[in-house]
Amino acid sequence: MATQRLIEYDDAAPEVRAVYDDILTTRKTDYINNFWKALANDPATLKRTWESIKQIMAPGALDPLTKEMLYVAVSVTNQCPYCIASHIASARSKGMSGEMFHELMAVVGMANETNRLAAGYQVEIDERFKAT
Amino acid sequence: MATQRLIEYDDAAPEVRAVYDDILTTRKTDYINNFWKALANDPATLKRTWESIKQIMAPGALDPLTKEMLYVAVSVTNQCPYCIASHIASARSKGMSGEMFHELMAVVGMANETNRLAAGYQVEIDERFKAT
Amino acid sequence: MATQRLIEYDDAAPEVRAVYDDILTTRKTDYINNFWKALANDPATLKRTWESIKQIMAPGALDPLTKEMLYVAVSVTNQCPYCIASHIASARSKGMSGEMFHELMAVVGMANETNRLAAGYQVEIDERFKAT
Amino acid sequence: MATQRLIEYDDAAPEVRAVYDDILTTRKTDYINNFWKALANDPATLKRTWESIKQIMAPGALDPLTKEMLYVAVSVTNQCPYCIASHIASARSKGMSGEMFHELMAVVGMANETNRLAAGYQVEIDERFKAT
Amino acid sequence: MATQRLIEYDDAAPEVRAVYDDILTTRKTDYINNFWKALANDPATLKRTWESIKQIMAPGALDPLTKEMLYVAVSVTNQCPYCIASHIASARSKGMSGEMFHELMAVVGMANETNRLAAGYQVEIDERFKAT
Amino acid sequence: MATQRLIEYDDAAPEVRAVYDDILTTRKTDYINNFWKALANDPATLKRTWESIKQIMAPGALDPLTKEMLYVAVSVTNQCPYCIASHIASARSKGMSGEMFHELMAVVGMANETNRLAAGYQVEIDERFKAT
Numbered sequence: 001m002a003t004q005r006l007i008e009y010d011d012a013a014p015e016v017r018a019v020y021d022d023i024l025t026t027r028k029t030d031y032i033n034n035f036w037k038a039l040a041n042d043p044a045t046l047k048r049t050w051e052s053i054k055q056i057m058a059p060g061a062l063d064p065l066t067k068e069m070l071y072v073a074v075s076v077t078n079q080c081p082y083c084i085a086s087h088i089a090s091a092r093s094k095g096m097s098g099e100m101f102h103e104l105m106a107v108v109g110m111a112n113e114t115n116r117l118a119a120g121y122q123v124e125i126d127e128r129f130k131a132t
Numbered sequence: 133m134a135t136q137r138l139i140e141y142d143d144a145a146p147e148v149r150a151v152y153d154d155i156l157t158t159r160k161t162d163y164i165n166n167f168w169k170a171l172a173n174d175p176a177t178l179k180r181t182w183e184s185i186k187q188i189m190a191p192g193a194l195d196p197l198t199k200e201m202l203y204v205a206v207s208v209t210n211q212c213p214y215c216i217a218s219h220i221a222s223a224r225s226k227g228m229s230g231e232m233f234h235e236l237m238a239v240v241g242m243a244n245e246t247n248r249l250a251a252g253y254q255v256e257i258d259e260r261f262k263a264t
Numbered sequence: 265m266a267t268q269r270l271i272e273y274d275d276a277a278p279e280v281r282a283v284y285d286d287i288l289t290t291r292k293t294d295y296i297n298n299f300w301k302a303l304a305n306d307p308a309t310l311k312r313t314w315e316s317i318k319q320i321m322a323p324g325a326l327d328p329l330t331k332e333m334l335y336v337a338v339s340v341t342n343q344c345p346y347c348i349a350s351h352i353a354s355a356r357s358k359g360m361s362g363e364m365f366h367e368l369m370a371v372v373g374m375a376n377e378t379n380r381l382a383a384g385y386q387v388e389i390d391e392r393f394k395a396t
Numbered sequence: 397m398a399t400q401r402l403i404e405y406d407d408a409a410p411e412v413r414a415v416y417d418d419i420l421t422t423r424k425t426d427y428i429n430n431f432w433k434a435l436a437n438d439p440a441t442l443k444r445t446w447e448s449i450k451q452i453m454a455p456g457a458l459d460p461l462t463k464e465m466l467y468v469a470v471s472v473t474n475q476c477p478y479c480i481a482s483h484i485a486s487a488r489s490k491g492m493s494g495e496m497f498h499e500l501m502a503v504v505g506m507a508n509e510t511n512r513l514a515a516g517y518q519v520e521i522d523e524r525f526k527a528t
Numbered sequence: 529m530a531t532q533r534l535i536e537y538d539d540a541a542p543e544v545r546a547v548y549d550d551i552l553t554t555r556k557t558d559y560i561n562n563f564w565k566a567l568a569n570d571p572a573t574l575k576r577t578w579e580s581i582k583q584i585m586a587p588g589a590l591d592p593l594t595k596e597m598l599y600v601a602v603s604v605t606n607q608c609p610y611c612i613a614s615h616i617a618s619a620r621s622k623g624m625s626g627e628m629f630h631e632l633m634a635v636v637g638m639a640n641e642t643n644r645l646a647a648g649y650q651v652e653i654d655e656r657f658k659a660t
Numbered sequence: 661m662a663t664q665r666l667i668e669y670d671d672a673a674p675e676v677r678a679v680y681d682d683i684l685t686t687r688k689t690d691y692i693n694n695f696w697k698a699l700a701n702d703p704a705t706l707k708r709t710w711e712s713i714k715q716i717m718a719p720g721a722l723d724p725l726t727k728e729m730l731y732v733a734v735s736v737t738n739q740c741p742y743c744i745a746s747h748i749a750s751a752r753s754k755g756m757s758g759e760m761f762h763e764l765m766a767v768v769g770m771a772n773e774t775n776r777l778a779a780g781y782q783v784e785i786d787e788r789f790k791a792t
Contacts, residue, residue: 003362003365003366004253004254004527031260033258033261034255034256034257034258035246035249035250035253035255038250038253038254038255039249039253041253041362041366042366042369042370044366044370044451045249045366045369045370045373048448048451049245049246049249049373052242052444052448053242053246055440055444056235056238056239056242057239057242060231060235061229061231061232061234061235062201062232062235062236062239066198066201067235067239069194069198069202070201070202070205070236070239070240070243071239071242071243072648073202073205073206073209074205074206074209074239074240074243074244074247075243075247076644076647076648077205077206077209077210077644078209078244078247078343079343079643079647079738079739079740080247080250080251080343081257081647081650082250082251082255082256082257083243083246083247083250084647084648084650085257085258085261085262085263085650086257086258086261087243088261088648088650089260089261097193098663098701099192099193100193100194101663102193102663102701102702102704102705103188103192103193103194103199104194104202104648105644105645105648105649105702105705106188106702106704106705107188107189107194107199107202107203107206108202108206108644108648109641109642109644109645109648109705109709110184110185110188110203110641111202111203111206111207111215111219112206112210112640112641112643112644113181113637113638113640113641114167114181114185114215114637115206115207115210115212115215115607115640116604116605116607116633116636116637116640117167117171117177117181117633117637118167118170118212118214118215119212119214119604119607119609119612120600120604120612120632120633120636120637121136121167121170121171121173121633122136122170122609122612122613122616122791123166123167123170123214124166124214125166125213125214125217125218126165126166126217126218128163128221129165129217129218129220129221130217131217131386131400135626135629135630136791173626173630174630174633174634176630176634176715177630177633177634177637180712180715181637184708184712187704187708204384208380208383208384209380210607211379211383211474211475211476211607212607213383213386216383216384216386217386220384220386230399230437233399234399234437234438234440234441236384237380237381237384237385237438237441238438238440238441238444240380240384241377241378241380241381241384241441241445242377244376244377244379244380245373245374245376245377246373247343247376248340248341248343248369248372248373248376249369249373251340251343251345251348252336252340252348252368252369252372252373253369254345254348254349254352254527263650263664267758267761267762268517268518268659295524297522297525298519298520298521298522299510299513299514299517299519302514302517302518302519303513303517305517305758305762306762306765306766308583308762308766309513309762309765309766309769312580312583313509313510313513313769316506316576316580317506317510319572319576320499320502320503320506321503321506324495324499325493325495325496325498325499326465326496326499326500326503330462330465331499331503333458333462333466334465334466334469334500334503334504334507335503335506335507337466337469337470337473338469338470338473338503338504338507338508338511339507339511341469341470341473341474342473342508342511342739343739344511344514344515344739345521346514346515346519346520346521347507347510347511347514349521349522349525349526349527350521350522350525351507352525353524353525361457363456363457364457364458366457367452367456367457367458367463368458368466370452371452371453371458371463371466371467371470372466372470374448374449374452374453374467375466375467375470375471375479375483376470376474377445378431378445378449378479379470379471379474379476379479381431381435381441381445382431382434382476382478382479383476383478385400385431385434385435385437386400386434387430387431387434387478388430388478389430389477389478389481389482390429390430390481390482392427392485393429393481393482393484393485394481395481395532395782468780472776472779472780473776475606475607475608475775475779477779477782480779480780480782481782484780484782494531494569497531498531498569498570498572498573500780501570501573501776501777501780501781502570502572502573502576504776504780505573505577505773505774505776505777505780506773508772508773508775508776509769509770509772509773510769511739511772512736512737512765512768512769512772513765513769515736515739515741515744516732516736516744516748516764516765516768516769517765518659518741518744518745518748532781532782532783559788561786561789562783562784562785562786563774563777563778563781563783566778566781566782566783567777567781569781573777577773577774577777580770581770581774584763584766584767584770585767588759588763589757589759589760589762589763590729590760590763590764590767594726594729595763595767597722597726597730598729598730598733598764598767598768598771599767599770599771601730601733601734601737602733602734602737602767602768602771602772602775603771603775605733605734605737605738606737606772606775608775608778608779609785610778610779610783610784610785611771611774611775611778613785613786613789613790613791614785614786614789615771616789617788617789625721627720627721628721628722630721631716631720631721631722631727632722632730634716635716635717635722635727635730635731635734636730636734638712638713638716638717638731639730639731639734639735639743639747640734640738641709642695642709642713642743643734643735643738643740643743645695645699645705645709646695646698646740646742646743647740647742649664649695649698649699649701650664650698651664651694651695651698651742652694652742653694653741653742653745653746654693654694654745654746656691656749657693657745657746657748657749658745659745
């Protein structure tokens with residue numbers, strides 16, 4: 001049962017090809033990542049995921065580079081090798097410099113450390129930080 | 133053994149007070165978070181953690197607001213309630229608008245979703261994304 | 265110190281062989297996974313883990329396929345490549361179709377997303393959902 | 397900046413009310429969870445999340461109760477208190493018995509244990525379990 | 529459906545009472561933790577979990593205090609408030625001093641930081657560290 | 661942009677070499693791990709991380725072997741392959757026997773299991789375990 005093989009453009013059903021075309025146009029590229037080629041085994045998830053990402057990663061109150069670095073921060077925290085590699089590449093293509101990458105890593109590392117110090121010392125939320 | 137009580141400024145030993153003073157000056161505030169008051173039970177960790185954070189969160193290739201939002205992204209991914217509350221407050225004080233917050237949450241949610249899709253579909257890293 | 269080499273049936277001590285035999289009989293297979301061959305370096309953990317799994321994964325109020333898919337859901341969430349590969353294979357051998365796999369992935373992805381939205385928006389538990 | 401307050405039906409803008417109405421109809425209930433009321437602060441995320449969940453959680457190759465238990469498995473693994481409480485309630489309303497709940501918990505616990513044993517013993521993926 | 533209420537000694541069925549008695553004797557205490565009282569809703573899981581813990585946490589090549597501190601390290605990393613509170617209490621009762629607690633926290637925080645630096649910098653495993 | 665290549669001693673800038681020298685001296689070794697060679701792309705993070713680790717991992721109320729095993733426990737929980745491999749090697753060089761390794765793994769596995777049982781059963785913290 002080949003549910004995880006990569007589906008190439010030429011082998012893709014029309015509904016998958018439509019998503020691939022939209023990715024190529026939106027991202028101004030001629031390359032489809034393995035991630036999409038794997039999701040293409042389930043056209044419904046391919047389409048839903050692409051449309052969500054397209055909406056979420058578009059320029060808004062946050063610029064696309066900032067969003068891409070947030071993606072890297074989550075991927076590194078979760079120890080997802082594919083996501084780390086692909087989103088670092090993506091952030092670079094959007095302008096992340098070497099220095100920005102180093103600062104990003106430093107913040108992610110530190111946040112993971114203090115997240116555990118706060119938990120281990122069982123620190124109560126300050127009144128002024130409470131949501132309501 | 134009260135290793136997790138909060139140590140107030142007036143009760144603090146000189147080495148702890150020195151860190152508190154540096155926090156108050158650097159952050160231009162008159163408030164010490166519970167996090168620091170809890171760490172103060174271990175002056176070595178208080179000092180090391182503060183100095184690392186001071187260095188890492190300073191303006192650089194990334195601005196302080198971007199760094200603070202990265203901190204929120206990690207804290208939300210890790211499900212750390214104290215860190216979520218305090219770093220959202222901090223990001224707001226540095227200029228995060230409601231819209232920026234919503235976009236930040238949308239990216240963090242999506243990244244956590246696709247991190248699992250990449251893992252579950254066992255996607256191989258594209259040649260072009262490899263680190264070396 | 266070879267504490268992590270794989271211990272083959274022919275090289276196994278009697279207490280390890282007894283567990284291997286029970287695995288082969290219970291699962292009606294002639295194959296021992298690398299996981300068990302690695303655990304066999306510590307016969308006490310091999311035996312305890314196998315007996316727990318045998319008890320937990322047996323048919324009960326939940327059928328074995330459902331249990332296997334729950335195992336996949338946890339393994340994907342934790343980003344454990346070995347566990348993802350072996351439990352997907354196992355779920356397939358118990359009848360998971362391609363469509364079921366895709367739906368499983370979609371649920372796991374979505375749950376990981378909304379877990380972070382709930383945390384980031386600091387949503388209070390509804391009165392009616394409280395445990396007591 | 398009240399970006400995390402709960403938005404009640406009577407205070408909701410028309411686009412939010414449209415989603416609430418669809419939730420009430422689809423789920424045959426008269427209750428909107430706090431989760432949706434919090435997301436309603438960002439109508440775009442509310443709508444996208446609801447539509448994704450509606451599509452993913454609908455009956456398919458997997459029945460709604462199985463999907464709900466997968467949701468619980470992920471939420472427990474991630475230590476998300478809101479999600480644990482609300483999805484256990486949801487699974488019960490779809491027919492999860494006490495025994496099913498206990499077996500679900502046993503599988504989730506065990507999977508989290510063996511995920512770490514596989515990682516710690518650095519077990520290589522068996523040839524026969526490889527995706528391709 | 530009260531599957532999560534706490535089952536007190538006096539209300540417990542004989543098989544649950546037998547486990548409680550073994551806990552009280554083994555731990556030389558007159559107190560049963562809420563954790564066990566909750567698990568008692570599923571006597572099979574109560575018994576299996578207690579017997580595993582009894583075997584694993586007994587003195588061996590590692591002493592009980594070291595084992596308890598390892599438990600705290602995992603619980604803090606996973607952000608499990610119940611587990612953090614109960615295992616810190618347990619470690620203290622076995623002799624963990626304030627200084628030991630502080631060093632434990634420092635190591636756990638640092639390990640969580642460097643785990644992400646290693647992932648984010650995509651560091652390849654040194655030949656000499658490979659398992660085989 | 662080669663921000664993740666490994667920087668060898670002979671190619672290192674003076675500030676990096678100074679850290680390498682301190683690592684070699686402090687650890688009484690002639691080998692620099694890939695981790696440090698990767699961090700060397702960002703001399704500020706290299707220096708800060710090394711100095712923190714040097715301080716934290718030094719003998720104190722906890723001995724270096726115990727600290728190293730705590731590091732392994734966190735790395736296994738986080739599914740970080742590099743960290744698992746390098747810290748197991750490090751623990752062995754500090755005296756971890758095969759038996760100690762097996763017990764360490766058993767505790768880490770069990771803690772990850774009961775962390776989820778506590779979360780899934782939504783167990784309230786016992787009064788006597790509360791931090792304050």
